[in-house]
Amino acid sequence: MIPGPWRRARALRERGVLGINQRNGDFIARVNPRRLYPLVDDKVRSKTLAQAAGIQVPPLYGVIAIQHQVLTLPKLLEGREDFVVKPVNGSGGNGVLVIVSQRKGRYRKASGAQLTQDELEHHVSNTLSGLYSLGGQPDAAMIEYRVHVDPVFEPISYQGVPDLRTVVYRGYPVLAMVRLPTAQSDGKANLHQGAIGAGIDVGSGITGRGVWRNEVVDEHLDTGHPVSGVQVPQWDTLLELAARCYDISGLGYLGVDFVLDRDFGPMMLEMNARPGLNIQIANQTGLLPRLATVDAHGRSGASVAERVAFAKERFGRT
Amino acid sequence: MTVGGGLFLYKWLALGVPLRADNAIQAWTVEARIRFTAQPDKPIKVRLAVPLRPPGFGLLDETFVSSGYGLSTAVRDGDREALWSLRRGRGQQELYYQAVVYPARESTRPASRPQRVEPPQFSDAQAVVVAGLVGQIRAHSADIATFTAQTLIRLAARDNSDINLLLAGDSSAERRAVVAAGILATAGIAARPEYGFLLHKEGQRLPLLTRLEVHDGEHWLSFDPLTGLPGRPDGFLVWSRGAPPLRDSDGVRHLRLEFSATENTYEALTAARQRAAERGSRALQFSLLSLPVQMQMVYRVVLTMPLGALIIVLLRNVVGIKAFGTFAPILIALAFRETRLLNGLLLFVGIVAMGLAARFYLERLKLLLVPRLASVLTVVVLMMAALSVLTYQLGIGAGLSVALFPMVILTMTIERMSVGWEEAGPSEALQQAAGSLFAAVLAYLVMTNRQVQHLLFMFPELLLIVLAMTLALGRYTGYRLTELRRFRAFAP
Numbered sequence: 100m101i102p103g104p105w106r107r108a109r110a111l112r113e114r115g116v117l118g119i120n121q122r123n124g125d126f127i128a129r130v131n132p133r134r135l136y137p138l139v140d141d142k143v144r145s146k147t148l149a150q151a152a153g154i155q156v157p158p159l160y161g162v163i164a165i166q167h168q169v170l171t172l173p174k175l176l177e178g179r180e181d182f183v184v185k186p187v188n189g190s191g192g193n194g195v196l197v198i199v200s201q202r203k204g205r206y207r208k209a210s211g212a213q214l215t216q217d218e219l220e221h222h223v224s225n226t227l228s229g230l231y232s233l234g235g236q237p238d239a240a241m242i243e244y245r246v247h248v249d250p251v252f253e254p255i256s257y258q259g260v261p262d263l264r265t266v267v268y269r270g271y272p273v274l275a276m277v278r279l280p281t282a283q284s285d286g287k288a289n290l291h292q293g294a295i296g297a298g299i300d301v302g303s304g305i306t307g308r309g310v311w312r313n314e315v316v317d318e319h320l321d322t323g324h325p326v327s328g329v330q331v332p333q334w335d336t337l338l339e340l341a342a343r344c345y346d347i348s349g350l351g352y353l354g355v356d357f358v359l360d361r362d363f364g365p366m367m368l369e370m371n372a373r374p375g376l377n378i379q380i381a382n383q384t385g386l387l388p389r390l391a392t393v394d395a396h397g398r399s400g401a402s403v404a405e406r407v408a409f410a411k412e413r414f415g416r417t
Numbered sequence: 418m419t420v421g422g423g424l425f426l427y428k429w430l431a432l433g434v435p436l437r438a439d440n441a442i443q444a445w446t447v448e449a450r451i452r453f454t455a456q457p458d459k460p461i462k463v464r465l466a467v468p469l470r471p472p473g474f475g476l477l478d479e480t481f482v483s484s485g486y487g488l489s490t491a492v493r494d495g496d497r498e499a500l501w502s503l504r505r506g507r508g509q510q511e512l513y514y515q516a517v518v519y520p521a522r523e524s525t526r527p528a529s530r531p532q533r534v535e536p537p538q539f540s541d542a543q544a545v546v547v548a549g550l551v552g553q554i555r556a557h558s559a560d561i562a563t564f565t566a567q568t569l570i571r572l573a574a575r576d577n578s579d580i581n582l583l584l585a586g587d588s589s590a591e592r593r594a595v596v597a598a599g600i601l602a603t604a605g606i607a608a609r610p611e612y613g614f615l616l617h618k619e620g621q622r623l624p625l626l627t628r629l630e631v632h633d634g635e636h637w638l639s640f641d642p643l644t645g646l647p648g649r650p651d652g653f654l655v656w657s658r659g660a661p662p663l664r665d666s667d668g669v670r671h672l673r674l675e676f677s678a679t680e681n682t683y684e685a686l687t688a689a690r691q692r693a694a695e696r697g698s699r700a701l702q703f704s705l706l707s708l709p710v711q712m713q714m715v716y717r718v719v720l721t722m723p724l725g726a727l728i729i730v731l732l733r734n735v736v737g738i739k740a741f742g743t744f745a746p747i748l749i750a751l752a753f754r755e756t757r758l759l760n761g762l763l764l765f766v767g768i769v770a771m772g773l774a775a776r777f778y779l780e781r782l783k784l785l786l787v788p789r790l791a792s793v794l795t796v797v798v799l800m801m802a803a804l805s806v807l808t809y810q811l812g813i814g815a816g817l818s819v820a821l822f823p824m825v826i827l828t829m830t831i832e833r834m835s836v837g838w839e840e841a842g843p844s845e846a847l848q849q850a851a852g853s854l855f856a857a858v859l860a861y862l863v864m865t866n867r868q869v870q871h872l873l874f875m876f877p878e879l880l881l882i883v884l885a886m887t888l889a890l891g892r893y894t895g896y897r898l899t900e901l902r903r904f905r906a907f908a909p
Binding site: 221 | 734737783785786787836891892893894895896897898900901903904905906907
């Protein structure tokens with residue numbers, strides 16, 4: 100019984116799997132200065148930051164910061180067929196509400212469930228009081244453009260938009276995956292809520308096998324289409340955008356989420372100063388060797404193009 | 418770490434602070450209570466002998482309770498006296514003296530011989546009898562010990578007119594000891610009655626016993642004045658010598674002096690503290706033991722909290738269990754201390770379950786966060802009150818202790834559990850709740866361990882070691898145990 104855990108720990112070590120303690124202690128604490136966190140935790144700020152740098156983001160319709168403004172909600176939403184309500188300081192996809200259509204004061208979610216005006220307002224109020232924010236602090240709600248799924252991903256996503264997560268270490272994209280919403284995840288692209296994660300080859304942008312709740316899957320649970328072998332369009336552009344997020348945020352260990360819009364192409368959704376470790380499972384690859392490669396061979400002054408080229412060469416699947 | 422370890426070793430090895438909690442010794446608290454009525458417009462003075470290095474005992478602690486009185490103590494002829502004085506007193510007055518004594522193995526009594534043997538005050542007739550007795554006894558004895566024994570045996574003779582003359586019709590132990598001391602003094606032997614108590618069982622109105630103490634040139638020997646047998650019985654506490662404890666009083670009426678004794682268990686550490694004081698070591702003088710007892714009890718609990726926190730650190734960062742809140746499990750563990758484990762668990766689960774039900778109902782009202790928390794708190798308090806009343810009526814005393822749970826922690830647990838329930842599903846929420854409870858139970862088991870409490874209380878410097886371990890764990894970058902499971906897809 101006792102050698103079991105040790106053996107397994109050694110096996111993980113050999114595969115270069117990064118654990119949460121090491122992520123926090125050796126990487127986040129080292130390369131992510133605390134003072135920069137608000138830049139990425141506050142989604143409105145990171146949106147502005149990205150826009151200023153010329154990175155596309157879903158357009159912001161409005162921010163509701165105080166309870167009284169909830170009354171202006173109908174006016175704000177007038178004429179908007181679909182939109183997304185998000186907590187400004189949310190994490191892990193909690194509190195994200197996707198409305199695909201509205202009719203006569205009733206709002207329809209991607210799942211088909213309907214919300215009344217009251218329920219929508221209650222959701223916004225909850226967000227304001229900090230129910231979904233990091234650490235429960237009072238928060239604001241933002242209402243933004245709903246991204247429309249790129250046709251490439253339509254067969255392998257269910258009632259939602261898949262997002263592309265890239266871990267960027269000191270400016271170098273090291274690992275990437277696509278997160279595919281399922282019925283269980285309620286159209287959200289968060290793995291712990293039941294989305295499927297599929298690794299993406301950094302070199303080519305082609306997806307690999309998927310992981311759903313710690314199980315390896317080859318087909319999408321709801322649509323039945325294979326998740327592997329899908330070429331992500333504009334992969335090089337996506338890598339470059341991800342690498343640039345390091346320059347605008349200043350965070351050395353960063354998770355960047357992009358979505359591909361049918362009409363507008365890549366849009367940055369958010370940045371994360373404490374990206375999860377499941378990306379390793381989705382890729383069946385440990386992060387540590389890649390992080391070590393960057394530490395050993397990466398140059399701190401390298402341009403975006405150089406960094407992307409480096410990543411594609413080193414981290415591509417031949 | 419080194420400082421902590423060093424101090425710990427010094428206190429343990431050099432001062433003999435016990436490592437084990439059950440190094441308890443029996444100690445007695447003997448209390449003298451003086452009650453009297455003050456005479457109006459007269460200064461009050463009461464002089465009471467108090468123990469000084471009683472043979473066979475160690476004096477652990479003593480307290481004088483006498484509000485408003487001037488108090489001084491002085492040693493006279495190897496006896497210690499306390500003098501209470503007051504300029505004006507009215508009505509009933511009470512004075513207390515308390516001594517905590519414990520049986521000590523070696524008696525380090527100095528065999529000081531009184532400078533002079535005072536010739537006793539006998540009447541002419543008595544003096545003749547005494548002179549005759551001394552002559553007879555001297556002929557029948559070999560040394561001071563046998564002389565004393567012979568004297569006491571002769572005093573025990575009945576229907577002897579000479580003896581009756583000496584005892585003046587009072588054949589009590591005290592009278593015999595006083596008379597014997599006089600006879601011995603006449604023969605040039607230092608002797609005095611000693612007064613004290615037999616500490617065998619607790620009691621009010623402890624009878625004051627008298628024995629005879631004789632100096633054989635080197636030591637003081639003790640004799641039973643009724644039988645003449647030498648040797649002080651075990652548990653005999655010498656309170657005063659030469660004269661009864663109450664020495665003198667002035668300005669008082671209806672004075673009553675009563676003694677009582679209670680038995681306490683003192684940990685052997687108090688004795689070690691005594692030793693440290695004798696050596697002039699500061700290490701224990703500035704210990705938590707110098708605090709009032711109530712504060713000590715508080716610190717007994719408080720000092721275990723860092724250890725509880727260390728356990729939480731271990732569980733979260735090394736094992737990787739999920740729990741609500743960072744230190745909520747410690748607070749729950751503290752509540753378990755009062756409720757006992759099983760009751761605590763049942764009550765906790767019961768309250769949280771009922772709270773969750775209430776919370777799900779409140780969810781339908783679509784309240785804002787803070788008012789909702791306040792409502793849940795109110796519901797929790799109501800449920801606790803109801804549970805207490807109900808269980809009390811049913812005669813289950815354990816239900817009463819529910820009031821000891823930290824309500825705010827309960828409320829937050831309920832709130833976070835219900836949010837987790839909706840967002841991540843019941844299984845995730847139940848997992849976290851189970852994790853919290855597991856952490857709380859583990860912290861409880863460690864924090865309430867008597868041995869652990871004792872060690873931390875006696876050696877607070879061990880907390881430095883706990884701190885060092887916490888710091889080391891703060892830099893632990895290995896896998897968590899749960900991660901081994903999480904990443905099991907990597908290692909077949």
